[in-house]
Amino acid sequence: MSDIVLSAQGLVKKFGGITATNNVTLDVRRGARHALIGPNGAGKTTLINLLTGVLEPTEGKIVLEGEDISNLAPHQRVRRGMVRTFQINQLFASMTPLETLALVVSQQRGFGASFWKPLGARAAVAERAEQLLQQFHLAEVMNQRTEHLAYGKRRLLEIAIALACEPRVLLLDEPVAGVPAGEREELLQTVAALPADVSVLLIEHDMDLVFSFADRMTVLVNGGVLTEGNPEEIANNHEVKAVYLGSDVEAMHAA
Template identity: 60%
Template sequence: MTHALETRNLSKRFGSLVATNDVSLSVAKGARHALIGPNGAGKTTLINLLTGVLTPSSGQILLEGEDITATPAHHRVGRGLSRTFQINQLFADFTPLEALMLAIGEREGQGSMAWKPLSKNHAIIDEAASLLDRFRLTDALSTPTKLLPYGKQRLLEIALAIAARPRVLLLDEPAAGVPEEERHEVLGIVRALPADVTVVLIEHDMDLVFSFADRISVLVAGGLFKEGTVEEISHDPQVKAIYLGEDA
């Protein structure tokens, strides 16, 4: 069986600090897979390794069975691996429409073209409009990103990741920092992501994790501590003691 994403004995050391410790992880195609663990467990470091932001000290990373351990980050995106960040990485002065058109144009090999030719490409405009509608951003399509409510910015970042047409999408705490009144919109969009896109989610909100994931991996001190279904993880006494709390 070819997995969507796989690591084999993956480790990352910063001097004497072992941030990722011999992690072997398999994510099935089409899965909704959550990574949880206490602060400092190595979740974001693992995502940075998977996406090529960091280079592993040892081990392998496979995307749909192909070794991408040494593949540059931008080439991984081209091969179907996209991500969002714990802290938004957006163009503050772009509108959502402009940002999505640029992302779609880049995917189509037109990212270096001037705005005028892009603005005349009806296929790009139509796709950007469709994404704006799907991510409930139509009412803000001409608003500079820096002026959007934070929940809308999170939605835009997910929309930009989807614009790359990924087969594997890594979401690093998509609801982090979002005010309570905007969280439901973000969580609804996350749950409605296309079924043919494999999603790996890092999240501290257990309500989101348990309603979203079909499989959960627990990281502790950089290593893979437990893995199982939502039912298995939510009732595991060791996970409760280490992460969820004794009374969870």
């Protein structure tokens, strides 16, 4: 079995005359905590949209556990184990965390959407939903409508939904963006405690989170890979500091 669980190989995405992703090659190892960083406009979102099937690459291919998934639809990639954190949509806004997670777990296990009426007979669904509620600090709000949850709790629910899909690769898309300072610690602890057997690709601007979480980092600039390395190598890279992180990154990393 290969140590590489997800591989982007020579990915190019052009929008007319603009090259948003320029020959990006990226390997995510099994069990990795891999961060994708870069300034605004570096191409991070485009790359994630290519990996998840929202966009089709102009050139290159994407390989998940040895299978070329470049032409698969987003839902087919989810079924094969690559899941991106979900934004809470209108469906989930009117549901409670318990209902939402029971629905996702039920669909993941092949029971379809008719999950609620026979939930008592679906002991495994109820048990898994309960585990997720506990793991993501949602038990005390499990019967509140999602639209009434604090923002940090909604972000926790997004990650819980993604994990309910039983991913082998989890794309964490800016999990602490917009979360008030008072709600961040719970979220950071939860991210740090994600299952070791799930490979994580983290897209994040918060360098405190990146350096505390990642064991590997890829830096994108102008749609291409500037460099890749472990956190110490990135913190001490003069090119990275010049274009993105700034001179205070060493002090931050040391802290």
